[in-house]
Amino acid sequence: MRWFDCGVNLFSAQFADQETAIIAAANNAGVTRCLLISSDLAESKKNTQFSQQHPGCYCTAGVHPHQAAQVADNWLSELTEQLANPKIVAIGECGLDFNRDFSPRAVQQAVFAEQLKLSQHFKLPVYLHERDAFSTQIAMLKEQPPLAGIAHCFTGNSQQLKAYLDLGLYIGITGWLCDERRGQELQQALAYIPLDRLILETDAPYLIPRNIRPRPRCNSPALLPAIGSEVARLTGRSLQQIAEQSYQNSCQLLQLPVEEPTDAN
Template structure:
């Protein structure tokens, strides 16, 4: 299995990251992509990749919450970080109209700038979309050469079809394990073609509710990706082994992964 989205630079992992990665390895997680959300966390993600060479890759980007902080110098620094060999995508970037921590026009501008950077560097984008009411799709249509994954998809079957028409990959998290909020997702993931499906934990967030017993800390981590895999297999009428295989191959294809070494 490959976890395409883990926030390993989060303070929740500051004290025991070595142990977290050992548990991930023991749980058959072959590779992890660390998510960048601003300049600081993007650089820290790249630094982690150097420390755990071969087992971690990273994205670099500016989350829509932080879009108003982008300046010309920010873009230049981001581009410099993105040229590191461990960087496999630009993001987390996108639009978030639910919280609107940054003005919408700033979000759109930052999103477009980062999509162009992804195109220029010939790497995919790692995309966040929350309540953009179709505006994100409108922006994406202006970048036909772009490859991308929709991170942490939680939307409707209709929105899913819109994404798939743009040939986007779809990232599924522990949201599918939530019997309260995840039922709509559970019922529509069978619409995702085998060659477009990816898995992620978004740890330390979105702890799978199907876990028994749950960790006392309530912290999610990459080792728990198997719970997402089991839920996906059930929802799609496929074996766990099949879901593991197709998602791993899709991650290798989209992100150009070439790995073998495991964490120290």
């Protein structure tokens, strides 16, 4: 089986000086491709440099809503320049977060809107973050529809899920699904996700799947099959089918060839 982890925070402090080993362990577990998530332009530079040295790694570039208030005056031109790199296959992590409000909401919306424009211009998918801002985010997506995108780490209900699907988005499922305390609503919504819209992501080092025993110190892309196992259990499908379909969906979203990465991208 081959797996594609469509969400890794490789340059998180918890992975410091272990980045290469983390990816090697993932490959040994059958996770042959990883998408490295960027929260700001400095992180996207790190992700790009790493991806250029590691076949099977790709990355996003963009500004997370938490970082929206900290962008430099020239952030848009710098991001535009970064997007020329073929290792960057999506814009983000971008969107809205009205739960913590680390950046003023108006600033979040302005920075998000600019990234939606870039998505249209460069024909790149958006990698979406949303927390407690669903109605505003959906309205902005309808106003500036992206070419494609993923609802990263989706934890919402069936109604929200259907709204994202109506926009043609893919749905990112993480270890949240494996949480018997918090994941019940998501487990119910899972039944409404078409198999060709399902994408798996660890969001490592966060969201350790709670179906893993003994519990590891932190999450890693090598643990992605545990999330696939829970999807298979809840949907009644085979693990092989979940692995292969989510792999192909990730390639489709990110406009990558499906074959194993001997490609130079």
